[in-house]
Amino acid sequence: MTPKVKSLKSIEEVIKTLLENRGIKTKKEIEEFLNPDLTNVTPENVGINLKELKKAVQRINTAIKDKEQIVVFGDYDADGLCASAILWETLNSSGAKVLPYIPSREKEGYGISEKAIENLVNKLPETKLIITVDNGIVANEIVEDIKKKGIDVIITDHHLPSKTLPKALAIIHSTKLSGAGVAFLLSKEIEGKESEDHLALVAIATIADLVPLTFANRTLVRFGIDSLRKTKRVGLVELINEAGIELSRIGTYDIGHIIAPRLNATGRIGDALESLRLICTKDNKKASLLAQKIERINKERQDITLEAMLHASEKVKKDNLKDKKLLFIADESYQQGIIGLIAGRLSEEFYRPSIVISKGKEFSRASARSVKGFNIIEFIRQASEFLTASGGHAMAAGFTVETVNLEKLKEKLEKLSEKLIDIKKLVRVQRIDCEIPLELINLEFFKEIKKLEPFGMNNPMPVFYSSAIIENIRLVGKDGKHLRLSLRTDSGFRIDGIGFGIGEKYSTLALGKNADIVYTIDENEWNGEKKLQLKIKNISS
Numbered sequence: 001m002t003p004k005v006k007s008l009k010s011i012e013e014v015i016k017t018l019l020e021n022r023g024i025k026t027k028k029e030i031e032e033f034l035n036p037d038l039t040n041v042t043p044e045n046v047g048i049n050l051k052e053l054k055k056a057v058q059r060i061n062t063a064i065k066d067k068e069q070i071v072v073f074g075d076y077d078a079d080g081l082c083a084s085a086i087l088w089e090t091l092n093s094s095g096a097k098v099l100p101y102i103p104s105r106e107k108e109g110y111g112i113s114e115k116a117i118e119n120l121v122n123k124l125p126e127t128k129l130i131i132t133v134d135n136g137i138v139a140n141e142i143v144e145d146i147k148k149k150g151i152d153v154i155i156t157d158h159h160l161p162s163k164t165l166p167k168a169l170a171i172i173h174s175t176k177l178s179g180a181g182v183a184f185l186l187s188k189e190i191e192g193k194e195s196e197d198h199l200a201l202v203a204i205a206t207i208a209d210l211v212p213l214t215f216a217n218r219t220l221v222r223f224g225i226d227s228l229r230k231t232k233r234v235g236l237v238e239l240i241n242e243a244g245i246e247l248s249r250i251g252t253y254d255i256g257h258i259i260a261p262r263l264n265a266t267g268r269i270g271d272a273l274e275s276l277r278l279i280c281t282k283d284n285k286k287a288s289l290l291a292q293k294i295e296r297i298n299k300e301r302q303d304i305t306l307e308a309m310l311h312a313s314e315k316v317k318k319d320n321l322k323d324k325k326l327l328f329i330a331d332e333s334y335q336q337g338i339i340g341l342i343a344g345r346l347s348e349e350f351y352r353p354s355i356v357i358s359k360g361k362e363f364s365r366a367s368a369r370s371v372k373g374f375n376i377i378e379f380i381r382q383a384s385e386f387l388t389a390s391g392g393h394a395m396a397a398g399f400t401v402e403t404v405n406l407e408k409l410k411e412k413l414e415k416l417s418e419k420l421i422d423i424k425k426l427v428r429v430q431r432i433d434c435e436i437p438l439e440l441i442n443l444e445f446f447k448e449i450k451k452l453e454p455f456g457m458n459n460p461m462p463v464f465y466s467s468a469i470i471e472n473i474r475l476v477g478k479d480g481k482h483l484r485l486s487l488r489t490d491s492g493f494r495i496d497g498i499g500f501g502i503g504e505k506y507s508t509l510a511l512g513k514n515a516d517i518v519y520t521i522d523e524n525e526w527n528g529e530k531k532l533q534l535k536i537k538n539i540s541s
Helices: 011-021 028-035 050-067 076-094 114-123 141-149 178-190 195-206 217-229 234-243 252-269 273-280 284-318 338-348 376-386 404-420 443-450 503-508
Strands: 069-073 095-100 128-132 152-157 170-173 327-331 356-360 365-367 386-391 396-402 464-476 482-488 494-499 514-526 529-541
Touching: 011 028, 011 338, 011 443, 028 217, 050 069, 050 152, 050 178, 050 404, 069 076, 069 114, 076 095, 076 128, 076 178, 076 195, 076 252, 076 273, 076 514, 095 114, 095 141, 114 128, 114 141, 128 178, 141 152, 152 178, 170 178, 178 195, 178 217, 195 252, 195 404, 217 252, 217 443, 234 252, 234 284, 252 273, 252 284, 252 338, 273 284, 284 338, 327 338, 327 404, 338 356, 338 365, 338 396, 365 376, 365 404, 376 386, 376 396, 376 404, 396 404, 464 503, 482 503, 482 529, 494 514, 503 529
Parallel strands: 069 095, 069 128, 128 152, 152 170, 327 356, 494 529
Antiparallel strands: 356 365, 365 396, 386 396, 464 482, 464 514, 482 494, 514 529
């Protein structure tokens, strides 16, 4: 298993290589990466059109002054919810007459759909200004319809635009941020200052939406996590308590795998407005009740998702789809709220771009997830003649199709996949940053590695390769799925390791034998004592 990677023997060499592996090479880039500065996160630096921004702020200020009804039109995922909270709170504190609107995934679909606008206008007939967050950049026809109703539209979004932009009053757009990041910069322009409290929401949204943690995003998340650890938002505090995690030690993993799924759960199988209420409430009792309710909804979502994931996985195996370059699965039983999770699991399990469809009588809705190096939204849009709507990113997308066109769409996309997808890119490759001697690992080394945090998309946790002698090995966990090891080097250096989900390697390893190890470094705390350990990804001897 000896990989072809750099063999390094000093902390300085390792840090330099880690930065180079992440595309950080110049002196300026290194300085900005290691010492992020919030003042560098400006509309101009992330590609927002300053004329459009000025136009938007002027219209918003007029609406505030004239007490016009403003609606912040959000989305039902964590990014959209956090973006809605940021802009609604900013406008509300500025004296605006403003309400949030979160569409129903099942009844109204994604973004400013025809049905959502019909319901919004019926509910709030005095609306004069709609500001979208985390959506709207491809809503050309709907924007025209809204304007005919005498309502102005300001779009704030971060998704990939189509060839022509909607003819909105103003468009605040950047693909370099999350939807909440864009809303944050607009809010800063409205208030004339930035809110540290809102940075916590930007961090949640950016991590939840799998936005690359480089440059502006890295800066926002770095400071946002600090803000989240000190948050006084009673809803978030209660949600975090319900999840059983420690507020002061929250990191990207906790946000991405524990907090965000709970905020998303209501939009998947309930009412997403409940999560927005939780984020914004200042009432302790209400926060506690909402957090408990969301915890129950999330558990229900987990059960439904697991059943559907097993069904989809078996379908791939049974129908011999795993050798195809694209996984395309449609079923009436899949709830719209969980198809993105199913697509993500299929893509992870079979390492293929995956499209999962909730099949309806008239319309079917799809969610897609991709693999590294394949732009899924650009791919899907090559079959736009069959789609009634589409949107998303390079790695994740969604679309709506008339059910009668489902087979034609499948046929076209499968043909395109055979032509456009390189089979070599459908092989999972273990990423390794460099080879180091285990003796290099100590608290000083670990401290230097932590300067690269927060880890996430495009800034992954460093992965190392080393050789060591197996001193002790045993199976742990339910059904012996995990490995616990003690390792030493010829010089006598010793360190423990844990290998989650690689228990099947046990029979291939032997005490006293040299082993090749691929791992990350972790700090383990037990009974108040902290010590470093290896989190082993792969091992062979």
